[in-house]
Amino acid sequence: YALVMEDFGGISLGDYSNGQPMSLGTFFPIALQIVTTLQGLYIQGVIHKDIKPANILINPDTKQVKLIDFSIASVLCRETQVLQSPNVLEGTLAYLSPEQTGRMNRSIDYRSDFYSLGVTFFELLTGQLPFPSTDPMELVHCHIAKQTPAADSLNGDIPAVLSRMIGKLMGKNAEDRYQNALGLKHDLEICFKQWQQTGRIESFKLGSRDICVRVAASKEHRFVIPEKLYGRASEVETLLAAFERVSNSATGIEMILVAGFSGIGKTSVVNEVHKPIVRQRGYFIKGKFDQFQRNIPFSAFVQAFRDLMGQLLSETDAQLQQWKTIILTALAENGQVIIEVIPELERIIGQQPPVPELSGSAAQNRFNRLFQKFIEVFTTPEHPLVIFLDDLQWADLASLKLMQLLMSETETGYLLLIGAYRDNEVFPAHPLMVTLDQITKTKATVNTITLAPLKPSDLNHLIADTLHCAVELAAPLTELVDQKTQGNPFFATQFLKSLPEDGLISFNFESGYWQCDIAQIKAVALTDDVVEFMALQLKKLPVVTQEILQLAACIGNQFDLATLAIVHGKSEAETAANLWKALQEGFILPITEIYKFFQDYNSNDLSVSELKSFASLDVKPTATETLEQPVSELLGQEFSYRFLHDRVQQAAYFMIPEDQKQSTHFKIGQLLLENTSNAAREEKIFDIVSQLNYGVDLISEQVERDELAQLNLMAGRKAKASTAYAAAVEYLRLGMKLLAADSWHSNYDLTLSLYQEAAQSEYLSTNFDRAIALSDSILDQATKILDCVKADELKIQIYIGQDYQSKGIEIGLEALEKLKDRISV
16 A cells, blocks of 8 residues: 655755754754644644654755654553563664653653653754664663753753753653643743844743643643652662662572552552663563462463563574573473473474473472573573562462572572562461462572552642642642542542543643642542442443453453454454553553554454554565454464553453353353364463353353363363462362263263372372372272273372382282282382
């Protein structure tokens, strides 16, 4: 297809300036046109995200200026940049705002363009970039941490106030920049007027009309809640100090636990560690355990290392080959053991030969040894590693054991393990607390940061900054918010966000700040429960969007479009379009950028060519490709979202009527099963079975119960193969529960397989009595001698492992008798 653009005789601003400092007489008219254009964009709710001289055209004769290239522009109020290698970040690295790097603990909004505009102004006036490095990671570090040089120090003709204006545009935090285009335009006009009249520009206060500007129809006065942390300075310092210690010590392995209620700000505190990680060129990976996927082994570790594999795959071919060599050297011929847990590793090291099947604890020992070697590849002085595991209170036992292994037996340093959990949802005998107690006994370094609710004074500063008023004026609203939310930061910000949406707060142009009627807010019946409150906010969305979010909540905190479309019963394109309003309101966040394509989806006017072009794929569509096909299939990449917060997911789930939750999960499982090929079934088995098992009580036909038992057998075997024995036991126990009373006669092979796998898994979970009982059941019911002997073999292992040698020999002799053989003892 072709993109037709107006030719107004323009050339890029970069070509126009030709790398030379621009005179003030030339600069000001151009700058004012750019700012006016940006003002128009923001009124329409558009963030450009790639402001730079190459994307600004100027007609050399008329001096008319136009902005081009909206290929990565956003019409969302906020976007969250996922952590990626600098090589693949959207935008142009030299002009990128700190938050666009994904390493600033901040979302991207319209003020990101102001930073890029500051870099552009700096380059136009000095003839050079503020950070001239060509190393991608060094540039990222400069943007997020290095002080911007003063423009007037490089070009003495630049007035000091104009240099300060550029510095303000390039503030590291969005709150330190200009807050609207009109305020910036006002300051530029003062500068231009002074320069025209006197040839000089006297110093004046910048940003004096950044907020208080009367433009009644403008959307310039957005209700923006600051994203900086309030009242967490000491906690952040503790976390950063831990990273400094492990990144400078060959024996430095530490665990930092961040405890607190849901919504208290644990993740926000942890994300502050990004800045020093960039300086040290380290890797930060994270995974999150899910409240509805507690029986999926290693779920957070898989997420985390999938993230790491993604970062490695975006590096240069030479670097990738180097990683492949290092990993293969560490794992030798046993790479498949790790691929079983982290399938994405195969994309780096290639297909690996199958490994010998080991019995008993040998398989666990092999996995432990290889995973240690795998981790040690990434924990080096050149690349310290930070692993963040969120919501540990929902971790499966296999993950807890792996966490314990990393802390107690990893030999190299340069590893910081951060775990966040809700301390109000655990108790002394909780598996997490038992594991942490065992880790502490090994003399490992474990420190805990406990986050308390925000103090009223901190909440007061947050609200004053939001309203752009003095703390004294914000006190009445602070008291009300504190009473409603008990100082919970997430609840407080969502409460504030709802005020302008419900018409309970408005901007006063005379005073220059937001004002509300406290009595009116009190009169509105607002619940004190955050889940109920969020459910009320979700109910403002279109009905179809609410329904999709309910399905998404059943899938998990993070969900991919392909799966959601299957359970929604619509195409991926239509499903993504129906989610658009939830994206706009910030209830869900996109993990990939393709979401933009579906904001105005209409199956009659979109083409596969346009989709592939938008995704920057230089691949022509085939004659048979249509948008009714999966987007992931067309583009060769997964398209995912995540909920803004657990409380939003819980609210969406809360909206499903209680008597329909079980059937909803079961229907999701059925649809996933029907739409998953036999070849892909094993890979998706945990997702499928976890949904179907919710509805086990809904199945009355024995044929269907046997089918689900077979699926649980497959899940149990996969869990056992990855050494997640506790999870395997759960799947296999349920599989046996689904069997008919006469299953040893009516379905012998399935029954035998379930009992054999369950007996082995119980043994590997050290449930020896249970393993013996299951083996005895096999001996009582089995009709084949070899099946009996296999049960005897397991009993021998159990008894000898417990140092009951004579009992083991006795069972061995009985087994040989069955085989009609004799030995002398």
